[in-house]
């Protein structure tokens with residue numbers, strides 16, 4: 294039964310595609326690549342689905358205890374129906390009551406190869422498949438052997454790992470719970486089921502929405518563009534991605550030296566904005582921008598500036614606030630390109646705060662924001678205690694959020710939310726969570742509005758969830774020596790003894806991103822419902 298259409302018939306019969314958001318599979322689409330995927334699937338019972346791409350379908354086994362590198366383990370693997378190749382990177386939620394209802398993550402993926410000569414489908418027919426995996430977690434030689442049929446007639450196989458170089462005695466898949474696609478756990482995917490929110494659409498359209506391609510992406514500057522910036526004198530015209538930027542006073546010091554002893558010039562800030570743009574623009578685009586400007590450097594007092602100046606280039610996107618009262622800002626910049634961000638550096642916008650809502654509907658926040666604001670006597674250890682309490686609270690509520698160091702002294706937690714919430718909804722939700730957190734450590738927290746009545750204690754500030762309030766954007770510099778930046782971190786980094794709120798600067802954060810990535814990025818645009826409290 295090697296015809297893909299025929300092989301998929303069982304799969305189709307078990308699914309009602311008007312309800313489920315799983316891809317229906319257009320059939321065929323054979324490709325030369327031999328991919329494998331293991332999905333961790335919490336249905337009625339937890340299991341791992343091992344799928345090998347063969348002849349245009351995903352030949353599949355359900356492994357209750359999961360594949361392992363442990364050469365002593367003999368895992369039951371139930372041969373289940375083939376799945377369409379469109380299912381390969383499915384990660385999301387299958388509605389309750391549907392076949393396989395539950396949550397699915399891409400636990401591992403990579404390539405596989407048949408370890409013996411001949412047709413792997415024939416080897417499967419014979420009930421004895423030897424194969425090599427090259428994944429993010431799994432590697433080395435595996436063997437699948439058919440043993441028996443269960444009461445429902447399903448074939449029971451054994452999955453084992455050869456005792457080769459890739460073998461690891463005692464290796465447990467449950468010790469490696471995160472998705473290789475998104476970095477999320479099943480709990481987190483279940484809490485923010487991006488795949489389910491389009492389930493009203495036909496399956497072939499829903500499968501498009503399942504990928505991450507819906508999000509815009511930006512390319513950074515080329516080496517030639519950066520070389521031209523370095524070679525420029527005090528100022529000049531810089532060609533960047535088809536735009537012409539007028540740069541001035543490039544050798545002016547904007548940040549005094551930090552620990553590395555070297556002050557930061559405007560040239561370096563312009564370069565940083567251009568290079569960080571692919572990481573930072575996902576947080577800025579389609580949002581009005583508030584600027585904390587320091588045109589003469591951060592050793593002089595800065596000022597808030599929102600109105601786009603008349604000398605701004607005409608390609609800088611603008612948004613007119615029709616609701617502005619007399620004296621309020623009418624025209625905001627919206628930074629949605631690499632040149633626009635670089636322009637902000639030349640303009641002295643050294644701290645960038647994007648709105649929590651997007652245009653055109655600026656009354657709908659897309660994030661619920663928690664701001665752990667240190668008081669004068671608050672230590673960073675106390676900030677970490679508070680952040681961990683929020684972590685526990687969010688885990689308990691099955692809510693996905695990610696911490697972010699501010700670049701100064703504090704920590705924030707950013708929580709993606711679905712459409713339809715107002716700022717008063719997010720403000721009161723964050724207040725309730727924060728009051729619960731604060732009750733457990735009353736000696737650390739003040740609820741006083743005025744700073745001088747806070748007695749140096751930390752404030753769990755829920756009031757930033759408002760249309761005209763903002764928190765510093767991810768990867769924005771902060772006005773301090775050495776140009777520290779605000780950086781999203783993973784929850785487990787709260788336990789890193791080297792963590793500091795101003796650990797990364799505009800000179801070091803790109804190196805971190807190259808190795809660690811941005812753990813907040815997979816949460817952008819997640820349509821998460823906030824549980825009632």
Ligand code: MN
Pocket residue numbers: 334336340342355393
């Ligand atoms: Mn399954």
